[in-house]
Amino acid sequence: MEQELEVIRDQQKELWNKFSPGWKKWDELMMDFLKPMGDEIVRVLNLKSNNMVLDIASGTGEPGLTIASRLDAGKVILTDLAEDMLEIAAENAARRGITNMETRVCDVSNLPFADNSFDAISCRFGFMFFPDMQVAAKEMARVLKPGGRIATAVWNIPEKNFWISATMGVINKNMELPAVPAGAPGMFRCAKTGVISDLFLESGLTDISEVEVAGKLDCKTTDVYWKIMNDVAAPVVAALSKADEATKAKIKTEVFDLLNEKYPDGNVVIDSSAIVIYAEKG
Template structure:
């Protein structure tokens, strides 16, 4: 892996490990928020009882844990770059009594599995964080059995994801942020219509489909929204760390105003939109 991509990967690993505590704290809200995309991935993969399934960039364990709970004789291998996130996945599995899972800390661009190993692969909100998306897709196809299925979710365009833009838009309006490295990970890196479908086609997948899936971030209060986003959002925390206290308070005030104007009744349930893309080897 070239030096720039290696640098991005190490930054990602450090970031996700650092924010694992925040993801654990807010796990109930975030998993509820992401569940519709996971359900669509599962519907498309249609797991069979005895299959071996790979969940890539699984973080705290979903949708891999739900898939594992559906298998009577099968197994799910849950992978992520950050071991601290996988530690939470193992805790979540234990709480739910799910035994047919294994976790592996690894890079999607160098999957430690033989060719043609898995019946299906899920990857919910991973692609936009991979340093080399083409290499990641090639690796997934390599370890997928002939006829195997793959499904992934990526965020749709910013205007359909106010839950991100409410805070990042305010930060960008108030601060001069450094320009990210070319090809660096980002929330909306894969949002262009047909982007992942074209990538899937490039690596030889067929029967490709794309569907928009909507969800809601149910924070209930603006305080909960602000606290959650500033504890799980690496780009948000990184940006705010460069602001003095006066600027942080200004940004916080403007975010509260923006969110409260959108939800004047005080019930903060923010719409989201993602694209779920499917293909077969």
């Protein structure tokens, strides 16, 4: 089992490093898209100016950099498996003049920090990709100080996330993709109510709450939407890599038709929904 988890972890590392140029290219648009979820994480963490904060699965830096910008005497450590993503985070920090942060390449299942090190932990859209979510939750609980706070965001059900289900629905209609094993890493792995709350509970965390947060992917055009899906959406790219050119062209046409039908005025602004889960360490 351990070896299987290591394989998944290595695949995740390779995948996110591979996608880092796409995330850098679309960083402004994607960070605007994901901002409501980050804002809710920051809100519920109720940070003090001298807090030591751990941001997990930081990607290109958010919400860790926003948190760092609000701490006068505190600090944020941004962590991720993919060093190429953290390089972008460091560039974003430098551009914004944020110096009270550092980046650390590490595995959430084996955090290189002492027990009771952090006042707060943020993790936006990381949990569903962790090989072993329970181990990850226990590691987070371990490095939190007593009284420390944690908040994470995961995607809600596919029906509330047309921004990704639009393309994946067309792909699934046109291709016979292998069924994803139950519990395998994936975007909607944590969509069911209570999945993360139960993990937090089993890790000894308390005062758990869940709230739904809406967002909008403001692509403006179908063409921009399609480019984003092909640059940053791992499940889309993985599926299309197995399709021949004719199938790819058919899928693209059908996605465009679907979006043009839904947004006849040509203004492609797509709704999304996430769940933000909060907990404390007693």
